[in-house]
Amino acid sequence: MKHQWINGQEVSARREAISVINPANEAIVDEVPRGTREDAQAAVDAARAAFQKWRWVPAIEKAAMLHGIAARLRAQQQALATTMTLEGGKPFCENRDEVEWTAACFDYYAEIGRNSRGSSLPPVFEHQVNFTIKEPYGVVVAILPWNYPLLLLSWKVAPALAAGNTVIIKPSEETPIATLALAEVFSDLPPGVVNIVTGFGEEIGEELISHPGTDLVALTGSVETGKHVGKICADQVKKSHLELGGNDPFIVCSDADLDVASRAACWAAYLNAGQVCTGAKRFYVFDAIADTFVDRVVEFTRALKLGDGMNPATDIGPIINLRQLEDIHSRVSEAVRGGARTLTGGRRSSRFDRGFFYEPTVMVDVRQDMRLVRTETFGPILPIMRVAGIDEAIELANDSSYGLGANIYTNNMEWAMKAMERITAGTFWINDPLTDNDAGPFGGMRQTGHSRELGEEGLDEFRETKHVHLDYKQEVKPYWYPYSRYNGISS
Amino acid sequence: MKTYQNYVNGEWTPSSGTREVVNPFNGETIALAQESDKKGVDQSIHAAREAFDHGPWKDSTAQQRGRILFAMADLVRKNAAMLAELETLNCGKPIVESEFDMADTASCLEYYGGLATKIHGETLPVPDNALNMTSREPVGVAGLIVPWNYPLMLAAWKLAPALAAGCTVVLKPAEQTPLTTLEFMRLVQENIPDLPPGVVNVVTGDGPLAGRTIVESMEVDKVAFTGGTETGREVLRGVANSNLKKVSLELGGKSPNIFFSDADLEAAIDGALFGVFVNQGEVCSAGSRILVQQDLFRKFVGRMKEMTPRIRLGDPRSRDTKMGPLVSKEHLEKVESYIEMGRREATLVTGGSRPSSEELRNGYFIEPTIFETENTTRIAREEIFGPVVACIPFKDEEDALRIANDTPFGLAAAVWSRDIFRCMRMVKSLRAGIVWVNTMQPCYVESPWGGYKQSGHGRELSLHGVEEFLETKQVHINLSERPIGWY
Numbered sequence: 015m016k017h018q019w020i021n022g023q024e025v026s027a028r029r030e031a032i033s034v035i036n037p038a039n040e041a042i043v044d045e046v047p048r049g050t051r052e053d054a055q056a057a058v059d060a061a062r063a064a065f066q067k068w069r070w071v072p073a074i075e076k077a078a079m080l081h082g083i084a085a086r087l088r089a090q091q092q093a094l095a096t097t098m099t100l101e102g103g104k105p106f107c108e109n110r111d112e113v114e115w116t117a118a119c120f121d122y123y124a125e126i127g128r129n130s131r132g133s134s135l136p137p138v139f140e141h142q143v144n145f146t147i148k149e150p151y152g153v154v155v156a157i158l159p160w161n162y163p164l165l166l167l168s169w170k171v172a173p174a175l176a177a178g179n180t181v182i183i184k185p186s187e188e189t190p191i192a193t194l195a196l197a198e199v200f201s202d203l204p205p206g207v208v209n210i211v212t213g214f215g216e217e218i219g220e221e222l223i224s225h226p227g228t229d230l231v232a233l234t235g236s237v238e239t240g241k242h243v244g245k246i247c248a249d250q251v252k253k254s255h256l257e258l259g260g261n262d263p264f265i266v267c268s269d270a271d272l273d274v275a276s277r278a279a280c281w282a283a284y285l286n287a288g289q290v291c292t293g294a295k296r297f298y299v300f301d302a303i304a305d306t307f308v309d310r311v312v313e314f315t316r317a318l319k320l321g322d323g324m325n326p327a328t329d330i331g332p333i334i335n336l337r338q339l340e341d342i343h344s345r346v347s348e349a350v351r352g353g354a355r356t357l358t359g360g361r362r363s364s365r366f367d368r369g370f371f372y373e374p375t376v377m378v379d380v381r382q383d384m385r386l387v388r389t390e391t392f393g394p395i396l397p398i399m400r401v402a403g404i405d406e407a408i409e410l411a412n413d414s415s416y417g418l419g420a421n422i423y424t425n426n427m428e429w430a431m432k433a434m435e436r437i438t439a440g441t442f443w444i445n446d447p448l449t450d451n452d453a454g455p456f457g458g459m460r461q462t463g464h465s466r467e468l469g470e471e472g473l474d475e476f477r478e479t480k481h482v483h484l485d486y487k488q489e490v491k492p493y494w495y496p497y498s499r500y501n502g503i504s505s
Numbered sequence: 506m507k508t509y510q511n512y513v514n515g516e517w518t519p520s521s522g523t524r525e526v527v528n529p530f531n532g533e534t535i536a537l538a539q540e541s542d543k544k545g546v547d548q549s550i551h552a553a554r555e556a557f558d559h560g561p562w563k564d565s566t567a568q569q570r571g572r573i574l575f576a577m578a579d580l581v582r583k584n585a586a587m588l589a590e591l592e593t594l595n596c597g598k599p600i601v602e603s604e605f606d607m608a609d610t611a612s613c614l615e616y617y618g619g620l621a622t623k624i625h626g627e628t629l630p631v632p633d634n635a636l637n638m639t640s641r642e643p644v645g646v647a648g649l650i651v652p653w654n655y656p657l658m659l660a661a662w663k664l665a666p667a668l669a670a671g672c673t674v675v676l677k678p679a680e681q682t683p684l685t686t687l688e689f690m691r692l693v694q695e696n697i698p699d700l701p702p703g704v705v706n707v708v709t710g711d712g713p714l715a716g717r718t719i720v721e722s723m724e725v726d727k728v729a730f731t732g733g734t735e736t737g738r739e740v741l742r743g744v745a746n747s748n749l750k751k752v753s754l755e756l757g758g759k760s761p762n763i764f765f766s767d768a769d770l771e772a773a774i775d776g777a778l779f780g781v782f783v784n785q786g787e788v789c790s791a792g793s794r795i796l797v798q799q800d801l802f803r804k805f806v807g808r809m810k811e812m813t814p815r816i817r818l819g820d821p822r823s824r825d826t827k828m829g830p831l832v833s834k835e836h837l838e839k840v841e842s843y844i845e846m847g848r849r850e851a852t853l854v855t856g857g858s859r860p861s862s863e864e865l866r867n868g869y870f871i872e873p874t875i876f877e878t879e880n881t882t883r884i885a886r887e888e889i890f891g892p893v894v895a896c897i898p899f900k901d902e903e904d905a906l907r908i909a910n911d912t913p914f915g916l917a918a919a920v921w922s923r924d925i926f927r928c929m930r931m932v933k934s935l936r937a938g939i940v941w942v943n944t945m946q947p948c949y950v951e952s953p954w955g956g957y958k959q960s961g962h963g964r965e966l967s968l969h970g971v972e973e974f975l976e977t978k979q980v981h982i983n984l985s986e987r988p989i990g991w992y
Contacts, residue, residue, distance in 0.1 A: 072632035127630070134626035134638045136567035145638055147628050427925040427943070444925070 015045045016190075018053060018212055019197035021060035022205025025053060032187055032213070037103040037332040038322040038369045044101075046190045049213030054182075054221035057209040061153040061180040062227050064206030069150050069178040071204075073128040076176060079202055080124035083172075086199045087117040087164075094164065097192040099323040102160055103331040103370075104286050106323055112165045115450070119168035119468075122452040126473055127176030132480075141487040148477040150178030151253060152229035155222045157215070157243070159234050160186035160334055161289045163193055169456070169467040170232040170255075171208065177476040182228070183210045184219055188334055215239070223247065230255060230476065234291070237390075237461055255465040255475050257291070257457060259390040260418030263411035264294035264447065265433060267404065267424035268302040274445075275423040276310035279396060282421060282447035284318065284374050287330050288394035289338075292419040292441070292448050296387045297398045298407040304400045308378060311396060312357045315374045320363055330394055333370040342372055342393030349386040354397070355379045382410055390416065404429045408436045417459030421447045440466070508537040509683065511545060511709060512690045514552035515702025520545030520710070524680060529597035529830040530821060530868045538683045541710035546675070546718040549706035553646045553673040554724045556703030562673060563643075565701075567621040570668055573700050574618030577665075580692045581611040581657075588657060588685050593821045595684045596653055597829040597869070598784050600822050609950070610661040613966070616950045617665035620971060624670065636982040641975045643671030644751055645726030648719035650712075650740075651686070652731045653679035653832050654787040654890075660686050662954075662965050663729045664705065670974035672727070673704045675719055681833055683709040712736060717743060727751040729973065731789070733888070734914070734959050753963030753973045755789065755955055757888040758916030760937065761909040762792030762945055765902075766801045768921035772943070774808050776921065777894075780945035782816055782873050785828055786892035789960075790917040792945050794885055795896045796905055802898040809875055809896075810855045816873050818860050830868035831891060837869040840891035843884055844874055847893070851878035851885075854896070880908045888914070902927060910936050915957025919945040938964070 015031060017024035027047030034043045047053075087094070095109035102109075132146035156170040163185055174181050185193035190212040200208045211218055223231050223246050232255040233243050240258040247254035264282060266275050282294035299307050323331035333339040339362060346360055359375030372393055380387060380397040387397055401407045411420055411433070420439040424430050434442045440458045443449065450456060455466035465475050493500055510517040520541040525534040539545065556562055581588065588610075589603035598606075626639035649663040656678055667674050678686040690707050693700060708715060712732075720728055720743035727750055730740050737756040744752050762780045764773050780792030797805045821829030831837045844857050856874030859865075874893045878885050885895040899905040909918055919941040920931045928942045938956040941947070948954060948966075955964035963973050 073630035074632040131630045132628035132638075134628060134640055136622055136624055138566055138568060140564045140566060145626075145628050425924050425926055427923055427928060430925050 016194040019210040049218035058227040060206035077124040084117040084120040116164040116168040123172035123176040143484040157233040160188035261416040262419040264421040268300040270423035283396040418462040512707040538709040552703040557673040571621035578614035613661040617669040621669040647672040648728040653682040656682040657685040666971040731755040754961040760917040763796040765922040847884040851876040916960035
């Protein structure tokens with residue numbers, strides 16, 4: 015059993031452990047501690063104490079440590095990726111890439127932390143000097159989901175550390191093992207700068223969020239969890255940084271190369287078994303080419319290999335747990351009852367005795383008002399709706415309470431630019447779905463969230479501004495008391 | 506007839522002699538301006554130096570400088586009709602275009618008025634117990650040398666960022682077209698008492714004497730020049746031979762306007778003609794090479810020829826006039842010499858002559874002129890700065906790119922196509938400071954303007970424009986009071 019990591023030391027469980035299940039075969043991978051409120055308090059105390067020193071560590075030294083984290087992540091790429099596949103089910107090659115992206119994110123923030131601090135400003139009157147400096151918030155709580163446990167951790171932890179905060183990480187109870195293994199990756203940091211605790215959200219997570227000793231909560235999770243966290247933070251006027259669900263549209267125009275667009279659609283819908291916040295979840299296809307597009311997508315989907323993520327031939331792994339699988343199936347069944355047709359898939363795979371495998375599913379005759387497309391369906395489903403042209407596609411794409419990402423396949427400049435400008439989304443991909451860039455801000459509009467990760471904006475989420483006003487001439491100001499001698503500001 | 510003097514240290518001051526300022530529509534003299542000698546120019550440089558080093562301007566706040574620029578914008582707006590009419594009278598451009606110029610002039614002054622309070626340095630995290638920051642300071646005395654094609658507007662492109670930055674200036678309009686700048690200064694003198702004397706000085710005169718005096722002065726810290734590439738080369742030599750002052754150059758162009766077969770034909774023809782014939786082709790970013798894909802070439806050039814008669818030559822004061830006279834007799838002769846060259850080395854499609862009408866007989870008019878040629882001819886390689894265009898066919902994207910970039914210039918380029926991939930590939934590979942897609946010529950004060958290669962150094966307009974007038978001072982404040990203990 016792995017241990018929690020608080021103040022640079024392993025802390026074992028105070029009570030029973032949580033079993034982590036391999037979703038591909040339902041075997042127990044390992045056990046992790048079910049962290050308590052006391053564990054949370056210890057982590058907060060450690061992070062608070064460490065903050066008083068860490069914030070003053072020169073940026074160049076912080077940079078060297080962040081580069082060290084990146085190097086150790088790369089050195090453990092195979093082992094970490096294996097653990098991630100065993101606990102999360104994602105195909106091994108995707109996890110291997112995820113470890114590399116995680117390392118790259120630490121490298122990116124290592125340098126940007128050195129480059130910018132604040133600005134010097136033009137003063138309003140002579141003999142005054144004004145400037146701003148950027149300061150860390152203090153103790154950051156990072157609450158992470160199970161779909162990209164290390165990558166999404168790096169998006170929060172790397173900028174938070176670069177900005178001078180200390181961090182408490184709480185991974186999802188579904189996928190905590192690879193995160194606990196990072197204790198070694200973070201071992202060069204002073205004790206308490208990074209702490210990792212495990213357990214359930216309603217126990218240890220709640221304590222971290224509501225503890226007066228934490229200053230910022232960064233969460234990636236569902237809209238429901240986000241609202242809950244936001245309310246607790248609002249009560250304390252604590253800064254929250256919410257990265258919530260998505261329901262991304264994918265538009266295929268009549269001029270698209272359908273060989274490319276149909277394969278792109280399958281990848282965007284089925285990547286990580288559809289358990290991706292920026293996965294494409296609603297497909298709007300121009301009428302003129304819809305038949306051909308559907309045929310190609312169905313043909314390509316049927317050829318995909320469902321299976322254990324450790325098998326190199328596997329394209330799509332299992333769903334994270336039975337509850338999620340049942341949620342997916344209830345949405346699909348409800349759509350079928352409402353008139354939608356399943357062209358392939360549409361059920362739990364019967365090929366496996368164990369594990370939570372759902373067949374990749376192509377659906378047509380889907381309507382915008384079905385639950386399958388109105389709210390986020392976190393599974394390998396590719397629902398297709400026909401549209402007359404770009405205006406209808408844009409209108410339907412915008413008919414959503416989410417605003418994370420959006421995709422379009424076209425060479426037509428007018429369509430691409432019009433859709434780019436009109437669709438409410440934090441990222442807009444033209445002819446290349448789901449690609450991230452460490453320098454490009456990532457995040458959503460509307461109920462998807464209210465902040466950005468990555469890029470310089472992602473650093474600023476973890477810093478606040480102090481404005482310094484200095485007057486190098488000590489003098490009695492004419493606008494002080496008594497007002498009987500004051501004649502107003504001269505211009 | 507009105508005689509204008511130089512504006513030096515807040516006063517109208519004569520120099521050694523005068524020059525006739527001519528209306529290019531009829532060749533008549535409309536005013537006299539100073540033909541400044543070295544002494545006259547030096548006097549204005551001293552005034553600017555003194556104002557920068559010892560005047561109240563150096564302690565002015567960004568808010569105060571901003572307010573002065575807002576007041577200048579306001580003056581241009583209130584007097585736009587008078588200034589536009591004078592601009593047209595002096596440089597020959599159609600009145601409608603002069604009106605646009607005045608609106609753009611006001612907008613530029615206003616933009617930099619607002620920007621004055623947003624010029625920021627940085628605070629930087631250095632690996633020591635210290636506070637480290639940068640402070641942005643004015644470069645000093647700036648010499649602004651302005652051309653004759655957009656006289657007041659291009660003066661504002663330089664004057665506005667220079668004042669926002671806190672510089673003092675010596676502004677030299679082109680000797681052919683000084684009138685709007687001088688009238689603008691009169692308005693400023695009468696209406697903006699807060700502008701200290703010596704901050705803005707205007708001297709008139711030619712390049713070889715007055716311009717050179719500014720460029721080679723040991724008291725000027727920065728020169729901003731717009732004009733031809735050969736003169737730009739002279740400016741750099743003068744800078745190198747004097748005090749290595751900072752320099753920004755906005756020079757010539759031979760900008761390609763590139764049309765692929767899938768472009769919307771009517772919009773494309775419109776863009777091709779406007780791109781090169783607006784302002785009589787006296788535009789640094791003129792689309793003076795029209796590159797058309799082979800299968801469309803014949804039809805495209807034919808359609809351009811059909812449309813050319815719509816470009817009505819006439820009295821520039823008339824609202825129906827689409828093209829006025831060239832700025833001067835000398836310039837007309839230079840443009841005609843290129844047309845003669847074109848007749849020998851290329852195929853004339855239309856135009857090429859002075860118009861025959863009696864009304865235009867005394868003006869410096871030349872017809873819109875279209876040639877078919879290859880990229881190797883002189884009319885395709887050299888900047889003509891008049892209504893003369895070289896149409897060149899190309900095979901495919903690669904060929905278009907090769908021709909487009911095969912030029913010593915790199916100011917602007919435009920691509921017309923509906924294929925976004927192709928447009929983006931072209932945008933990435935074109936070696937030019939401004940690239941338009943499916944349009945040509947729009948220019949915004951919010952966005953940088955300037956060229957690659959021999960089209961210049963630096964950028965005007967936008968945040969980039971004010972950078973050219975700023976120095977950076979690194980300030981390092983040690984926060985440890987104990988000795989470093991080195992010895």
